[in-house]
Amino acid sequence: MVRPPDNRADGTAPPVRSAAAARHTADAAVGPARHLGAARRTPKWLKITTGVIAVLLVGVIAFGAYWAIRLQGNITTAPLSAGSMKSENAVNDSTDRMQILILGSDTRDGKNSEYGNSNDSTGYGHSDVMMLMDISADNKRVNVISFPRDLLVDIPQCTDPKTHKVYPAQSGVMINSAMSEAGIGCAVDTVNKLTGLQIDHFMMADFNAVKELSNAVGGVQVCVSDAVYDPDSKLRLPKGTSTVQGEQALSFVRTRHAFGDGGDLGRIKAQQGFLSSLTRKIKDDGTLTNPSRMLGIADAITKNLTIDEGLASVPTLLTVANRLKNIDVGKVAFVATPTVPAESDPNRLQLAEPAASQLFTAMRNDVDLTDPTAKPSATATARATAKPTPSAAAPAYDKTLQPVTVANGSGVPARTQAIMQTLQGAGFTQVGQLTAQPVAKTAVYYGANFADVAADVAALLGVAPGQVLPAAGVAGVQVYLGADFANGAPTANAAPALPKDIVNQTAGDTVCQKANPELITR
The missing domain is CATH 3.30.70.2390 (Alpha-Beta Plaits)
Structure with a gap:
């Protein structure tokens, strides 16, 4: 077939048409025959539906991005260590056994100024609360070990990550002062030295975290044996069960005199009772599977939280939360480190032996504290501290x-x-x-x-x-x-x-705190 000459002024060739289309008209400029069908118009309903879906997708992406940026922006970070070297590899936050040191700071800066002034806390502040949360590799149990703030321990040499000043090792000092000079990493190193474990992450919250978290969940139920009033913390509760939130929730976990004999051990049991009730509340309400509630809690927590760099991303925090959502509350064990009055100062505490060493050994071996006869998980052996063996040759010491x-x-x-x-x-x-x-x-x-x-x-x-x-x-x-x-x-x-x-209670137990007889009201 002979192509007609190109007479267009711009020198471009006309569109190439198929021979079938050309057969239906003698005029090449007409294009395809009309009865072959014009291009179909998109139905109006499909256009509207597509537009709505597009808007929704953009909205979801924008909402997710907003919350990711907001939560990420809330987070404050600090180094995990103050100089001690970690011999274990980093854990897989999804599948490995994980230990997280949870600290409550007594710093009085910013929003915490209403609870005192900077003279009430020095340096990086003291740890008002110290708990070690141990999550098993199979996500079937959690041990929460509380350390009394008055416990006398040895603090290793620590380096301030900001000033790089080196602080020498100390012996026989209160564990709550471990972070005051060189930061949170020194508290982590101290607990590692004390227990023989190697902590993977830490979370430190200030006073407002308890207030805002308790508000976010709509209050936490607590129980006391008698009506009690503590003039120092301003905690006032009637006998029996009450719901506390905001300032009252903070007073409950901070009071040093309202429970037991007015010492640190009564305070620890009250804190464990509060956390047990909070755990039940979150699980019973389905909070961990409700995105809206989770975002509210995450916002309340992250605004008042300092964590290590390895934990400092929203996806990682969600991964940890996801590991906890299906754990049986009866397998969340709350334990207080065994202690006795210190020989050097009866107003302070020291480790009670052999109970403390037995506890730390059980933890290193990944023992289920609610059922010590249960077989440890397969990963326990790999992460446990190696036991010493007798020397075959002459000892390298006098x-x-x-x-x-x-x-x-x-x-x-x-x-x-x-x-x-x-x-x-x-x-x-x-x-x-x-x-x-x-x-x-x-x-x-x-x-x-x-x-x-x-x-x-x-x-x-x-x-x-x-x-x-x-x-x-x-x-x-x-x-x-x-x-x-x-x-x-x-x-x-x-x-x-x-x-x-050894186990004070599990998260499945409802325990009434024993009121301090000296603060019982009538």
């Missing part, structure tokens, strides 16, 4: 310089001298004795840098490696004799048992 004490809880006083003579005969000349409470199982405890000495002492006495435990309150090595060592060697491979009352 035995005559190693402090070893014998605490006799066997019920047989004569065993003290017998064990001391055995130790001295083996070359351990710095041997002393301590008074001890009766215990069932023998254990060897050791302080920092004495793991090798403890292993050798345990091997000498026939104590199984599983009963050789780190203990933050021990200087050197301590042999704690139990009833199993009353006459001969201790029971082989019998790990110390957890105290029967």
Whole structure:
């Protein structure tokens, strides 16, 4: 076929048409024949529907972006550590066992100025609350361990991340002061040193977090044994169950005198009772599966929250929240670190041994505190602290310089001298004795840098490696004799048992707080 000549002034060629279309008309300029069908018009209803969907999608995206930007903008961050090196790899926030240190700050800056002035808190402030939340890898249980603010501990050397000033290690100071000089990371390092764990994240909230969170959920039910009034915190409650929120909720968790004997342990139990009730309220109301409620709570929390950089994204926070939504409240265990009045100051507390070391060992081994006989998860072994083993070669230390004490809880006083003579005969000349409470199982405890000495002492006495435990309150090595060592060697491979009352309550328990008799009103 011969193409007609191109006579267009602009020199462009006409559109190329198919031969079929050209056959229906002799005039090439007419285009396709009309009976082949004009282009169909889009129905009006489809245009409207498409427009509505487009507007909705834009709205959803804009809403999500607004909240993501808002929540992200609320977040304040700080370093996870103040100098201590972490030997474990970073956890997978979705699937790994995770430990989060939860702190309440007593800082009086900004919105917190109504609770005092800057003179009431120094440096980075003190931790008004300190709890370690331990989430199992299978998301089936949570342990929440409370540390009394008056607990005397050793604080490691810490570096202020802002000024880079190095603060030397301290011994026998209150745990709530761990963050005051070098920041939150120093509190994390202190709890790591105390427990032998390696914390993955932290969350620190101020006074207003409790007020706004309790308002966001519509109040939290609490119970007290008697009508009580604390003039310091201004907490006033009638006997029985009440719903607290806002300022009253804050007074409930802050009061230091209203419960128990007016000390820190009564305060801890009240805080645990409040959190138990809050957990039930959130789960019963379906809050964790309700996006609108979750956003309100997230906004209330993040405005008053400081977290580590590894946790500092909205998706990561939602991942952690998602892990908690299906946990049985009966498997959320609240525990107070075992303590006794401190020998150096009866107004302060020290770790109660062997109960504290047993607790920390159970935590390192991922034991279910609500059912210690249950089999640990498969990931526990990988993350547990390695147990010391007896030295095969000559020890790389001078035995005559190693402090070893014998605490006799066997019920047989004569065993003290017998064990001391055995130790001295083996070359351990710095041997002393301590008074001890009766215990069932023998254990060897050791302080920092004495793991090798403890292993050798345990091997000498026939104590199984599983009963050789780190203990933050021990200087050197301590042999704690139990009833199993009353006459001969201790029971082989019998790990110390957890105290029967180690769990104060679970989130499924409704507990009435015992009012301080001195503050009961009529």
